[in-house]
Amino acid sequence: MNPVKKNITDLALFGGAPAFAEKLHVGRPNIGDRQRLHQRLDEILDRRWLTNEGPCALEFEARLAALAGTRHAIAFCNATVALELVARASKLTGEVIVPSFTFVATVHCLHAAGLTPVFCDVDPATHGLDPSKVEALITPRTSAIMAVHLWGNPCEVEKLGQIASRHRLTLLFDAAHATGCSIQGRPIGSFGLAEVFSFHGTKFINSFEGGAVTTNNDELAVQLRLLKNFGFAGFDKVVSWGTNGKMSEIAAAMGLTSLESMDEFIAVNRRNYESYRLALKDIPGISLFAYRETVRNNFQYVVVTVDESVTGVSRDRLIDALVAENVIARRYFYPGCHRMEPYRTLFPNAGRDLPVTEKLCASVLVLPTGTAVGPAEIDAVAAIIRLMVASGKNR
Numbered sequence: 001m002n003p004v005k006k007n008i009t010d011l012a013l014f015g016g017a018p019a020f021a022e023k024l025h026v027g028r029p030n031i032g033d034r035q036r037l038h039q040r041l042d043e044i045l046d047r048r049w050l051t052n053e054g055p056c057a058l059e060f061e062a063r064l065a066a067l068a069g070t071r072h073a074i075a076f077c078n079a080t081v082a083l084e085l086v087a088r089a090s091k092l093t094g095e096v097i098v099p100s101f102t103f104v105a106t107v108h109c110l111h112a113a114g115l116t117p118v119f120c121d122v123d124p125a126t127h128g129l130d131p132s133k134v135e136a137l138i139t140p141r142t143s144a145i146m147a148v149h150l151w152g153n154p155c156e157v158e159k160l161g162q163i164a165s166r167h168r169l170t171l172l173f174d175a176a177h178a179t180g181c182s183i184q185g186r187p188i189g190s191f192g193l194a195e196v197f198s199f200h201g202t203k204f205i206n207s208f209e210g211g212a213v214t215t216n217n218d219e220l221a222v223q224l225r226l227l228k229n230f231g232f233a234g235f236d237k238v239v240s241w242g243t244n245g246k247m248s249e250i251a252a253a254m255g256l257t258s259l260e261s262m263d264e265f266i267a268v269n270r271r272n273y274e275s276y277r278l279a280l281k282d283i284p285g286i287s288l289f290a291y292r293e294t295v296r297n298n299f300q301y302v303v304v305t306v307d308e309s310v311t312g313v314s315r316d317r318l319i320d321a322l323v324a325e326n327v328i329a330r331r332y333f334y335p336g337c338h339r340m341e342p343y344r345t346l347f348p349n350a351g352r353d354l355p356v357t358e359k360l361c362a363s364v365l366v367l368p369t370g371t372a373v374g375p376a377e378i379d380a381v382a383a384i385i386r387l388m389v390a391s392g393k394n395r
Helices: 034-047 055-068 079-089 105-112 131-137 157-166 218-227 249-260 262-280 315-324 355-363 375-391
Strands: 072-076 095-099 116-120 142-148 170-174 194-198 211-215 286-288 302-306 364-367
Touching: 034 055, 034 249, 055 072, 055 211, 055 249, 072 079, 072 218, 079 105, 079 170, 079 194, 079 211, 079 218, 095 105, 105 116, 105 142, 116 131, 131 157, 142 157, 157 170, 211 218, 249 262, 262 286, 262 302, 262 375, 302 355, 315 364, 315 375, 355 364
Parallel strands: 095 116, 095 142, 142 170, 170 194
Antiparallel strands: 072 211, 194 211, 286 302, 302 364
16 A cells, blocks of 8 residues: 555546555455364365255354344345345235335345335435335335345334334335344344345355345245245145245355354444544545444444535545545445336336435445455545545546
8 A cells, every 4th residue: 555645646546656556345355264164165065065955054044043133044045036035925016115225136126026116215314214205105005115224224113113014014124234233232133024134245244145034924934945945845845936045055154154253343344434434524525424322233334425515526526536546435326226227217207206315326435444444544545535625626
């Protein structure tokens, strides 16, 4: 890493050398204890049991259920398949209320299951589904609410639960960001009918690629196990439609190894979050997403909003400057699911009712963190942002 930059001409965007020789990514994978992982992989190879509900997958499920405080955890090959099969197993029909400010898989799973997503705006402070906007979207065709614990920041679970109960709707949660999180002492994973986690390589707890559903509903758990294994209820007995959604043993081994280092990963993430908070606090127009005191978070995302009217520099121009320095910052979840296909064509006017979503899609900037990043890197990243804002260079 080069010394922290002090002049605008030091920036790579204006002819200087990049601050980092190696790219700093958002969500660069955490690895955990390599020796323990290698040991597990050797055991898998010795057993010659590579998939189909092997010992590692079952142990991973048990640990996830304990973490979520639920009776069941069902592991999947990825969270997108898990989301789609939850929608199918829940027997949803018609419309499902969902945020547009989320990763597109949240919405794709509903579309793939033959459901109609109804986009709801989010709260500007929490970035989660705004309960005050949900009720007005409920129609006779509405069967469910799919909320998202964005950035690991829990949704307004109590208010959403009350709305769902009042209208007899199924309440589901996309908890892709929320492994290890809780609200008022209750773990994420235990709310609604079911919650879906992601263990993709970019998540702070990863299984290379994977997902899981947690639930206290026994019938749903049975249905999910059928659906993820072609509908088999025995060696030769297929009792329903199904697909191949199983988690492999190698993926589960990585998941178990990640879980064993979870507290260490969270500690690093929190240290980085606090370092960013101090490094960015006096830069005009740059605001760091704030986590609530009642919430236990995993701090795996460092989320900044850019107020161009104050900075004089757009969010996208800041990204240009950071990327030139090999800081691969991201503009989650631009441009919003409602502006992606097929939803842009299906619902061309959706943006009119999503003012907060539209504003966030134009202003959110996600910065690198995790075990590949430390205080020195954070100071260098902040210096780049500071120089760009001080110069007001939008071109």
